[in-house]
Amino acid sequence: MAMTGVLRPGHGAIRVLDLEEAVHHYRDILGMVETGRDAQGRVYLKCWDERDHNSVVLRQADRAGLDFFGFKVRDKATLDKMEADLKAYGLKTERIPAGEMLATGERVRFELPSGHLIELYAEKKAVGNGLQVTNPAPWTKASENGIAPVRLDHCLLYGPNIAEVQKIFTEVLGFYLVERVLAPDNETNAAIWMSCSHKVHDIAFVEHPEPGKLHHLSFLLDSWEEVLRASDIMSMNGVPIDIGPTRHGITRGCTIYAFDPSGNRFETFMGGYQPYPDYEPTTWTFDGLGAGGGLDYPQRKLHETFLTVVT
Ligand code: M3P
Ligand code: FE
The missing domain is CATH 3.10.180.10 (2,3-Dihydroxybiphenyl 1,2-Dioxygenase, domain 1)
Incomplete structure (x- = not known):
């Protein structure tokens, strides 16, 4: 594009x-x-x-x-x-x-x-x-040197009014919706992944009562082997791992969530797919986030920290 x-x-x-x-x-x-x-x-x-x-x-x-x-x-x-x-x-x-x-x-x-x-x-x-x-x-x-990601890839932010946020990104800034998780009401969105490019997301949001929260900054690696090597390096250095190495069903990214020494979460990941703006957004039900494997496809569970730990 x-x-x-x-x-x-x-x-x-x-x-x-x-x-x-x-x-x-x-x-x-x-x-x-x-x-x-x-x-x-x-x-x-x-x-x-x-x-x-x-x-x-x-x-x-x-x-x-x-x-x-x-x-x-x-x-x-x-x-x-x-x-x-x-x-x-x-x-x-x-x-x-x-x-x-x-x-x-x-x-x-x-x-x-x-x-x-x-x-x-x-x-x-x-x-x-x-x-x-x-x-x-x-x-x-x-x-x-170290884990050595190739680039800062995206961020996931938590806060209120994500329906409004989606409108600003899609109607003003030229982003498009790639994937979303429905709220338990099956109508509004609990989470949205949006792209300004050919990437599966450049920014994502989860609906959350407290404003201005960070879930993670994400860094791109070139291969699954490098993601596994990242987990070795984290372990060697006592970096606390939150989830993974595993694959998100949502975005298909192969991932690790971990924390910096201040408790800010960061992600090292590879993969995903290349969407275009004319694709129909992929929809996950709220149950799909956990039991459907949206968050963790192999384990199909909603890790509690995903919804509760933000900075
Ligand atoms: C991501 C991310 C989830 C899928 C996430 C995909 C949280 O790359 O962490 O934003 O289910
Ligand atoms: Fe991410």
Whole structure:
């Protein structure tokens, strides 16, 4: 499909309780590359195969969770148009000046009815993935450090009003619904997976009474073998695993959910499938999430932490 509008998830800014412990986790165990620290003390990291300066920003705070999640858009004209469209839809937007985040251009920020801050931006310094653009090798040394995911892939957020959130993403930002879980009423959605691309999801939401919650940031691996290797590395380093390695029925992703030292969940996964915007969304019943294998296809059970542990 043509890649216009919103291109991809660009950054997740997360709060951690102890910065250096978090840096050790994200840089040395997960295996991201540290790309900078700013005057506020925030630490910037990227996955080895990402080309832009950062995809995870760590900020020390007294509670864990998500400060904001950003998407890169095609260009400045797209940014202006999307800001106008968000305003016309009735949302308040705020411009954050270029440079407020290291190596990052102007950002347009708005708050979702779920209580999450979402940002759009058109420019972030391309630092490259360490490979030449002419006749490159397939990987670098950085791809052998820790778990070493190739990119930040998506996030799953918990909060209220996800029907409204779905409308904003699909009617204003050009996303489409790929999969959903029905609430026990069999009418409204309890969870939604939406894509702005050919990926099975770029962002997902679960209906939840408390606003602004993070379920997980997710990082992509290339193979099932790498997912199993990730679980070995987690175990070797005492990283608490929540679920997996297993496969989600929903999205078909082969996954591990685990926690960073502050209790923020992260996912390392591979696979899924490649949907198109004209596909009929896949629907799971509420029972299907557990007994139907939506969450955990081999075990067909609703792990209690899935619905209760968020930051
Ligand atoms: C995902 C994810 C579930 C399927 C999830 C698929 C929770 O990649 O974690 O968002 O059933
Ligand atoms: Fe996920």
